[in-house]
Amino acid sequence: MSGKIALALYSGGLDSILACRIISDQGIEVKALKFVTPFFDHHLLDVRDVYCAEIRDKYGFEVHLVDLSEGYIDLLHNPAHGFGKNFNPCIDCKILMLTRARQLLSHYQASFLITGEVLGQRPMSQRRDTLRLIERDSGCEDILLRPLCAKRLPPTLPERAGWVDRDCLYGFTGRGRRPQIDLAHRLGITDFPAPAGGCVLTDPNLADRIKRFYAGLFMLEPEQFQADDFRLLLVGRQLRLPGGHWLILGRNERENDKIRAFAGEDDWLLHMPTRPGPTALMRRAGQLLSATANEAEALALAAGLVVRYGKKTGDQRAAGEVLLEQADGQRLLSDVAPLSDTIFQPWIV
Numbered sequence: 001m002s003g004k005i006a007l008a009l010y011s012g013g014l015d016s017i018l019a020c021r022i023i024s025d026q027g028i029e030v031k032a033l034k035f036v037t038p039f040f041d042h043h044l045l046d047v048r049d050v051y052c053a054e055i056r057d058k059y060g061f062e063v064h065l066v067d068l069s070e071g072y073i074d075l076l077h078n079p080a081h082g083f084g085k086n087f088n089p090c091i092d093c094k095i096l097m098l099t100r101a102r103q104l105l106s107h108y109q110a111s112f113l114i115t116g117e118v119l120g121q122r123p124m125s126q127r128r129d130t131l132r133l134i135e136r137d138s139g140c141e142d143i144l145l146r147p148l149c150a151k152r153l154p155p156t157l158p159e160r161a162g163w164v165d166r167d168c169l170y171g172f173t174g175r176g177r178r179p180q181i182d183l184a185h186r187l188g189i190t191d192f193p194a195p196a197g198g199c200v201l202t203d204p205n206l207a208d209r210i211k212r213f214y215a216g217l218f219m220l221e222p223e224q225f226q227a228d229d230f231r232l233l234l235v236g237r238q239l240r241l242p243g244g245h246w247l248i249l250g251r252n253e254r255e256n257d258k259i260r261a262f263a264g265e266d267d268w269l270l271h272m273p274t275r276p277g278p279t280a281l282m283r284r285a286g287q288l289l290s291a292t293a294n295e296a297e298a299l300a301l302a303a304g305l306v307v308r309y310g311k312k313t314g315d316q317r318a319a320g321e322v323l324l325e326q327a328d329g330q331r332l333l334s335d336v337a338p339l340s341d342t343i344f345q346p347w348i349v
């Protein structure tokens, strides 16, 4: 062992697994950082210990989850290097992750950083000039080693100082996956995830919803945005009620549970106590609606939607009771009629 420690940016994909293994096979301790935000991998925070143990058992290195939500939510307002095809700010995303990783070097007593990037693999964020820009803007020049394509790039400090043997690094380029898959087999790595986008910012539909959210879709001030807003934005049916109020309806029990789990102090929850159906959440209604002239109308619409999506009685959508849960108590709304589809269809986001 060289006594050196490397911090890795670990996405969970094959390239980052290989980067970690290449370096740890040189006797360097690798600590992998898995960044999470509401837009990718946030659910891992709920299963942190199980996830970290699984990675250690499968691949032999230690992984640490780092919640990057706060800086990331700000970043999406106006990324300096713009967006990719959807709402994905890939260049600024990498700069943010590397900046955070650099700041964590001393915490982990690490000397340098590694990533699984491959020159030319992605059209925007992995071009040679972009790789250099990312290094520069994150303050990682010379301490960022990319083991999969290092032989195509100038030697970095870890190579020149002899901590890492450059001859045992690789010179992969381009979009092909064959060299990485062959290397995985040579290293005995057989269980690795298929390449798939775990980042919702690259999903055309969800990215568009998030973009509209940033553009002021609901009655929320940008400085109020929190991680749970985006977790809620990605679950269930989304509706913009007249006046801009935000309503979320669960489509099944799992979504109902999630909605309830993400509810804040200021949110109102509605459901039918005597019939199966959606849990609805009116975001920040306590602050935006309580004791206003719009309260009764907005509440009636939300309750009508809960009944509309509730289980039918026979083949009828009959009126029913809806329980409203607020921070300071509960209220039963009786004889709520289902809202007509023609009324609310234009409100669906």
Ligand code: SF4
Binding pocket: 040, 088, 089, 090, 091, 093, 094, 199, 201, 202
């Ligand atoms: S796809 Fe998502 S997580 Fe990956 S670099 Fe782009 S914005 Fe970041």
